[in-house]
Amino acid sequence: ESARTKSGLVSLIIPCLTGNMVYALIKLGFLEDERLGKAIEWILTYQRSDDGEERPPLGEMYDRYRSCWGSHSCHMGVAKTLKALSAIPEPKRDARVNAKIQELADYFLKHRIYKKSHHPEEIAKPGWMKFGFPLMYQSDALEMLDIFASLKIHAPELDDTIDLVRRKQTVEGVWNLENSYSDRMLVTIEHKGKPSKWITLRAVRALREYR
Structure with missing residues (x-):
């Protein structure tokens, strides 16, 4: 929490830990919690699956941790956010969730895991x-x-x-x-x-x- 804003800092969010928390909270029964919904939305909006073929993403979310957000996405970030989305029961997955699951799965298929x-x-x-x-x-x-x-x-x-x-x-x-x-x-x-x-x-x- 920032002493100045009294809220979390965008630049300190990293995908692997976000994925772990989302996965754990889904398993603990908090899928319908509004706050967890925001975390899932973060994954859908920001999680990358870059394979070293493009320039690194730019912007406040991406600028701090190049090890997470470089031209090649961090394996751990992709792994843990895929794990989080896979924990959503299939009937609860919408088109955006399914599309992101497919995107992240394709990343690992390209890498043979x-x-x-x-x-x-x-x-x-x-x-x-x-x-x-x-x-x-x-x-x-x-x-x-x-x-x-x-x-x-x-x-x-x-x-x-x-x-x-x-x-x-x-x-x-x-x-x-x-x-x-x-x-x-x-x-x-x-x-x-x-x-x-x-x-x-x-x-x-x-x-x-x-x-």
């Missing part, structure tokens, strides 16, 4: 190949596949990610925690290198859609 769009044989996000929970502002290939599964999007561009998830299943039939931000939290949520009920839930849920 974690690869380079212009060189799809190269990995752009090696960290996304290590599955974690919770991920806070970060994301990974499994979280993205889970989002695509919830949207029932099927495309050959997802095949590498599906294979990656399948390969990581242990002989016991579960998935291990490979990435963790527990050191930043008040409590430890599972342990790296150990079987994870949260990673396993995501993997099973996603692979059920793509079996």
Whole structure:
């Protein structure tokens, strides 16, 4: 909150954290709250899916954080805002929401989720190949596949990610925690290198859609 305006500052809004808050509040039952509606409208209005082919966007919203709003949109911002919109129940999605979901999904299909769009044989996000929970502002290939599964999007561009998830299943039939931000939290949520009920839930849920 600004001491001068007594409200939030436009220049301090970033997409990944906005997406996380919208997702959480939808899951907590606040979809009809007017304030959440404004946050969803912000995503529809400002979230970008630029792939390095255009000039960076200009304006008060975009000028402060070039890592979020450069000529190539931040993967985390696209991921978390797509996650937020995917949490809106299908009957509640209007044409603008559906169009933005498609736009953001197409962005990740071009990248094969974690690869380079212009060189799809190269990995752009090696960290996304290590599955974690919770991920806070970060994301990974499994979280993205889970989002695509919830949207029932099927495309050959997802095949590498599906294979990656399948390969990581242990002989016991579960998935291990490979990435963790527990050191930043008040409590430890599972342990790296150990079987994870949260990673396993995501993997099973996603692979059920793509079996």
